[in-house]
Amino acid sequence: MLILLRDRVGLAILFIMPMVLIFVMTLIQDSAFKSLNEKGIPILFVDDDKDSLGIAIGQGLKNSELCSFHDSINGKPASADEVKKAVADGGFLVGIIVPKGATEAIRKNVSSLVQQTLGTDSVLSAGATKKMSDSVEISIFIDPITKKSFLTSVTSSLREFISVIKTKIMFKTFSDQLAEIIPDKKTTTSSVFEKTQIIKYKEVYASKDIGEIVPNAVQHNVPAWTIFAMFFIVLPLAGSMVKEKNEGSIFRLHTMPSSFLLLINGKIVVYVLVCLIQFILMLSVGLYFLPLLGLPTLVLGNSIAGIIIVTLATAFAATGYGVMVGTMATTEQQGAIMGALSILLFSAIGGVWVPTYVMPQTMRHLSAFSPLNWSLNSFYELFLRGGSVHSILPDSMKLVVFFFVTMSIASVVNRIKRKI
């Protein structure tokens, strides 16, 4: 509506504020995200085992994009105590020590298992499996600032390595024993195994890439602040509604034949449009302006339909929320404070300021209540995981439901307030 256009300062704030936010936040956070992504997390690795397991883990860490691999301090291989000290000093975030005889321990376990299996001709029993896992002990030293998510991915891949090695040794023992019975089969079995092993390695990394999204600063900030900005329309929207109430225009409007709902609908259309314009502006910032500053370009994923759905759902959710705040507030200050504080809160728990995956577990539970989080998750899904319409539908539905709930609350509050 015209009123909004007339409020040039307000309009400028609505469009320019989020752009500035994106610039500033991205520039600030770029280095932080970079240390996670490009350089990787510094890891100190000590291989006292010098056998299959130690070598495989070392190789795996070296190849991982998530970490920068070191196996020596000042050019000398480190001892267990030195690793502990180095991590404590903050030189490395994670220290991993594979102890002497780790592979040997597995081997022993496996061969006793194989003998057991071949001897009794039965499948692996639960007891045997347990005994096996007890036998290998890999020490991990962690700097407390290390992200939990990264840590879980490290430990889970270590576990993968151990089981891969275990399988490998098991195969080998089996095939050695089988070879004694059927000599021709020996080569075939091991070549089959080699293939399996390669696939297995790849799987370890593939799953890490999908499960552990560490977005760069652009991928996080552009959607996050765009959503924030879209929700910020609550302020002018609620403000205009309160103004209408206080300037008396609302009385005149109530004496007019046009249904009041029609008027609200008009407002909704206008503000949804504002949201869409914001979205397009922010997107172009991510696509065209940030690269000019030497920052990574925004990657949109491959579901345009998904983006449109999420954006529309977000726009409606924001507008509905604005209408609700507008009906509840009696003065403009009240509306502004209510709107601003709740959006700050929603955005904070929703992962706009600090991504949810760095939050402690309790906060993550809270995030599920923030509409900004539903929207942000959808954009992550689309931009980072290459999600489709299907994968963002649940969160988008939540946003749409949120719109209807806020509108209903607004209409109930309005009815109560108009009773005089």
Add this chain to the structure above:
Amino acid sequence: MTSNTIINIQNLSKTFIGKTEPAVNDISLSIRRGEIFGLLGPNGAGKTTTISILCGLFPPSSGKINIDGMDLRGDLDYIKQIVGVVPQDIALYPTLTARENLNFYGHMYGLKGKALRDKIEMWLSNFGLTDAANRRVSTYSGGMKRRVNLIAGVLHSPKILFLDEPTVGVDVQSRTVIIDYLKELNKSGTTIIYTSHHMDEAEHFCTQVAIIDHGKIIIEGTPKHLIEESLGSTNLETVFLKLTNRALRD
């Protein structure tokens, strides 16, 4: 009720929530087509409350209202279309220009295009606002705002026009212009219901007046008749003071 009656009010009462005293107390009124009806009374008498109920802003606590043969409860949509309201408080968007305000309200009445534009221009020039029409209403003087406020209520050529103190804070020149155009509007068939504190203005403008106080009608008749009835009064103001006492009101 005959077709000659355009507004019929029976036993109208309104007690606001949380109040013990009714703002409007058992009012019954009949207003004829083509009348300029003055609703006069001291502050807090219940004038605005009565008008608000008549134009459907909120329902009465009790009573029956019939406007242009339609029941207020059942045919509010029709009634809203034939009624124009000029509220006591300025109801305009201060950040918009006069033209934009009128355009918006015109649209809300379902007017559009050239017809609306012509109407707006006519009234703006009638009220000497053409030059200022593209300025924001917030930069207007009180009298200018009043005039725009009035135009917003007559754009759709209503059958019935409610005017709640349209001449408050308006200088003599503007007042004369406003009253003249309202008279013209009345001649072309609009029934006018008008509240005011200017007894002098009411005396010359209204064809029929009712004096209300504490939510009750004290007396009703033509201004001439009321003056004659009241012994020793030569104008409406003395009649009014006699009937409503000199005590200050809220």
